[in-house]
Amino acid sequence: MGAQPAGVGETVLTLDRVSKRFSEAAAVDSVSLSIRRGEVFTLLGPSGCGKTTTLRLVAGLERPDAGEITLRDRVVASAARRHFVAPNQRNLGMVFQSYAVWPHMTVFENVAYPLQLRGLPKAAVREKVARVLDLVGLGGTESRPGTRLSGGQMQRLALCRALVYEPDLLLLDEPFSNLDAKLREQMRVEVKLLQRRLGITVLFVTHDQVEALSLSDRLAVMHRGRVEQVGSPRALYERPASAFVRDFLGQTVVLSGSVAAPASGSGPGRVTVAMNGTLTGCTLTGRNAAEAALAPGAAATIAIRPEDIQVAPDDRGPREAHHLLGAIDALSFVGDRYEARVSFGGEHGIVLLLTRAREWREGERVRLGFPPELVTVWPA
Amino acid sequence: MAGLSDALAAPRPRRLELPGVLCTLVLAAVALCVVFPLLLVALQSLQVAPPGQPARYGLDGWRAALGEPGLRAALVNTLTVTFARQLISLPLAVLIAWLLARTDLPGRSWIEFGFWAAFFLPPFTVTLAWILLLDPEYGLVNTSIAALPFVGAGPFNIYSFWGIVWVHVVTGSLTVKVILLTPAFRNMNAAFEEASRVAGAGTLRTALRITVPVMAPAILSVLLLGTMVSLQTFEVEQVLGLPFRFFVFSTTIYDLLVTRVPRYDAATALAVLILAAMLPLVFAQQWLTRGGRYTTVTGQFQSRVHALGRARVPVTIGVLALVVVVLGVPVAFALLGTFMKLFGFFHVPDPWTLANWRTVLGDELFLRSLHNTLVLSIGTAVAAILVHSLIAYIVVRTSYAGRRLLDFVSWLPFTVPGIILGLALLWLFLGVAFLRPLYGTTTLLIIAGVIAGMPLGVQIIRSGLMQLGAELEEASRIAGATWWTTYRRIILRLMAPTLLAVGMITFVGAARNIGNFALLTTTANRPLSILQLDYVAQRKFEEAVVVACIIMFVSLAGALFARLLGLRSGLG
Numbered sequence: 001m002g003a004q005p006a007g008v009g010e011t012v013l014t015l016d017r018v019s020k021r022f023s024e025a026a027a028v029d030s031v032s033l034s035i036r037r038g039e040v041f042t043l044l045g046p047s048g049c050g051k052t053t054t055l056r057l058v059a060g061l062e063r064p065d066a067g068e069i070t071l072r073d074r075v076v077a078s079a080a081r082r083h084f085v086a087p088n089q090r091n092l093g094m095v096f097q098s099y100a101v102w103p104h105m106t107v108f109e110n111v112a113y114p115l116q117l118r119g120l121p122k123a124a125v126r127e128k129v130a131r132v133l134d135l136v137g138l139g140g141t142e143s144r145p146g147t148r149l150s151g152g153q154m155q156r157l158a159l160c161r162a163l164v165y166e167p168d169l170l171l172l173d174e175p176f177s178n179l180d181a182k183l184r185e186q187m188r189v190e191v192k193l194l195q196r197r198l199g200i201t202v203l204f205v206t207h208d209q210v211e212a213l214s215l216s217d218r219l220a221v222m223h224r225g226r227v228e229q230v231g232s233p234r235a236l237y238e239r240p241a242s243a244f245v246r247d248f249l250g251q252t253v254v255l256s257g258s259v260a261a262p263a264s265g266s267g268p269g270r271v272t273v274a275m276n277g278t279l280t281g282c283t284l285t286g287r288n289a290a291e292a293a294l295a296p297g298a299a300a301t302i303a304i305r306p307e308d309i310q311v312a313p314d315d316r317g318p319r320e321a322h323h324l325l326g327a328i329d330a331l332s333f334v335g336d337r338y339e340a341r342v343s344f345g346g347e348h349g350i351v352l353l354l355t356r357a358r359e360w361r362e363g364e365r366v367r368l369g370f371p372p373e374l375v376t377v378w379p380a
Numbered sequence: 381m382a383g384l385s386d387a388l389a390a391p392r393p394r395r396l397e398l399p400g401v402l403c404t405l406v407l408a409a410v411a412l413c414v415v416f417p418l419l420l421v422a423l424q425s426l427q428v429a430p431p432g433q434p435a436r437y438g439l440d441g442w443r444a445a446l447g448e449p450g451l452r453a454a455l456v457n458t459l460t461v462t463f464a465r466q467l468i469s470l471p472l473a474v475l476i477a478w479l480l481a482r483t484d485l486p487g488r489s490w491i492e493f494g495f496w497a498a499f500f501l502p503p504f505t506v507t508l509a510w511i512l513l514l515d516p517e518y519g520l521v522n523t524s525i526a527a528l529p530f531v532g533a534g535p536f537n538i539y540s541f542w543g544i545v546w547v548h549v550v551t552g553s554l555t556v557k558v559i560l561l562t563p564a565f566r567n568m569n570a571a572f573e574e575a576s577r578v579a580g581a582g583t584l585r586t587a588l589r590i591t592v593p594v595m596a597p598a599i600l601s602v603l604l605l606g607t608m609v610s611l612q613t614f615e616v617e618q619v620l621g622l623p624f625r626f627f628v629f630s631t632t633i634y635d636l637l638v639t640r641v642p643r644y645d646a647a648t649a650l651a652v653l654i655l656a657a658m659l660p661l662v663f664a665q666q667w668l669t670r671g672g673r674y675t676t677v678t679g680q681f682q683s684r685v686h687a688l689g690r691a692r693v694p695v696t697i698g699v700l701a702l703v704v705v706v707l708g709v710p711v712a713f714a715l716l717g718t719f720m721k722l723f724g725f726f727h728v729p730d731p732w733t734l735a736n737w738r739t740v741l742g743d744e745l746f747l748r749s750l751h752n753t754l755v756l757s758i759g760t761a762v763a764a765i766l767v768h769s770l771i772a773y774i775v776v777r778t779s780y781a782g783r784r785l786l787d788f789v790s791w792l793p794f795t796v797p798g799i800i801l802g803l804a805l806l807w808l809f810l811g812v813a814f815l816r817p818l819y820g821t822t823t824l825l826i827i828a829g830v831i832a833g834m835p836l837g838v839q840i841i842r843s844g845l846m847q848l849g850a851e852l853e854e855a856s857r858i859a860g861a862t863w864w865t866t867y868r869r870i871i872l873r874l875m876a877p878t879l880l881a882v883g884m885i886t887f888v889g890a891a892r893n894i895g896n897f898a899l900l901t902t903t904a905n906r907p908l909s910i911l912q913l914d915y916v917a918q919r920k921f922e923e924a925v926v927v928a929c930i931i932m933f934v935s936l937a938g939a940l941f942a943r944l945l946g947l948r949s950g951l952g
Binding site: 059060079087158161171 | 629849851852854855856857858859860861862863868869873874876
């Protein structure tokens, strides 16, 4: 992750049980978060989960109905005390989904606008604008109309405009969603490098889990206006606290069964599940993801990331524990690997990624290993 | 429509904060200038004492109004004229808007300008021009046809129901619809049409099955607007209807007001009736423009044009002929009329003269009126841009509790005939102590002009604002700008074309306004539009048509100016 900038640990932004309703529906429901100096914090969730509303509450573009928002020891919105600081007095930077590059201004004028509002002398404005434009490789475009740039350039311009006055916090509202796939990846890396170099604090909103995982120091998964889980990308990916977080972050293979009697050999916290359907007779073991112990006989599901399943050709050897046998139904070559649908005899199948080190065939029988340390068991 | 909106995932309208005090101030000012006068009108309808005597309240006015023998006829006439106007002009306007916006019609941008310019022509001037052509005895068309062998008399009579309908169609009805609908058609997402073409439909079927239904909200909105305007027209009926005792609502009211003892009670009772009839139309209009019904047609798409193919030549000729009828004929004949010794009489020996121009231009009254008109029109345009944009902004962008009310109130000036609004303003300015000094000043006329232009001005700015992404404003707020700075440096700049268009429309509206000003002017603040009316009243038609021509040229200059600034505006 690179060297952490100085001052890490100091809290820049705190949300304390913040709620916002639109007519009857709660868009944001009692959300509490705290964001530390120098980190990239991401709000991740499907559309309509309240992440953009949360961001707009922080920006001051919406007023909270309940709760309190604190920005660097200054309360900027408090429903209880009827206190509200206008967006222009919060010293935040924001990059909008549409970039919101002002079409009636040139590149220079767009970036200079916030500095002029802060009453900087002309020379200082020119110098600061030139420096920030150079930083993102837009030097030389100063006199072009802001909207006569390519998508990636407009994005950089919007970023410059948000950064040029060194805001306390940079807000990014799905800034990559209007870019094509290649450019998106490139901008992601650029933003991350820039953030590390300048040590700015970023609150980032996205529905794209790849963006969220790759860009964040910490992230919060939101669902129906609530925060489901907060943690580092790796912690959330590997130890999701809820089925929603598990399924939203990355791919998951889920199979159902019921809790078997505690079997010998399973360690502490381990649960063995007897599979049902066409897999009746097979058992898999994994870590209990729920807080409570699972009673024998209760319906349960096992979950595992597809890349954690060990796939081998079926050599018709003896049946082993923690293995299932299946057949490749459909196989497609997607460049760096194969994508295979493996079924267990019934209608349902699971989708796996297979290495291209071996030639696979449709109809081939495979042996799937489910390492107990990577399998989780959830109450159904 | 809901399905389409959902498919395009229209974002929830965003509400920004504008200090509630300012909003309330605007609402209060608008209420004082619009609602209060209308309440005075309603109150006046119950005040039955003749002018100059102590007030006495009763239902005599209503009885007189409802018992007025001509009322039934006026009601029928108003409705039938309105219906005939809309029936002819709407399909024609939709067709022309579609041709201008969605096909490769040659010279379409100049043709569109032709309709723009025609929209700016004062109805009074146009009416005079058509009299020259269609007068049953002396009209040039009639005398030409009568000169043909085997034809007895000319077939046309402008002093008739169809004469009135004709003049209406070629003045306001058609052109206003074309200039409002064309931008809306232009902004429609071409993908809707392309999907239909790919699915196997031809150009015509696509237009009828896809384009027109998708545009239905805009078309309906224009129809409602047109109907409201029709219900309160005045000049055309006053000039053409009087000779054959054909009255509509507004001329009946005028008749009640200009008799020796004005019947304010009966006139205002009739006005209240019209107001009541208009309210459902206002509610329908508001329902249409609310809640993203327009979001199906946003400007972010490339709109591609259809090839007309073999129909190109005949269609072009047809549309050009229409431009000649709505623009060329009135301009040419109004101008011709100014050079006639006796207006409308082509067959007198040596009918041409320059004396009319000399008389008018040498008249000191004229110069003062010209000055008044210019001050009035420019003042109205500037004030209208500020007031209308503020109202539109509050309605579209803020979460102010009274924004719906403000939106509704901004429609009210359309709900009563101009002459009644003028009368109501007269009572307001004579009745309220701190406004009394304004009587007889041009400021008073500017206020009247801003109010008269309010419904159209607010609506045009409003639809422009709805297309302007809220994020452009929000970005400015986040960058540290106050609301006022954002309004000045972002909103006004981005809305400049729309605002200038509204400015031009109100400029021209004020230059030619008769109904609202007729009762508010004194010799000190009399503008050209009232001067021409005074000339008519003195039977000086030749002078009147000279003044009408000058108003027309001021209007056309306005249209050209707007065009040079590259303005395009409308609903959608």
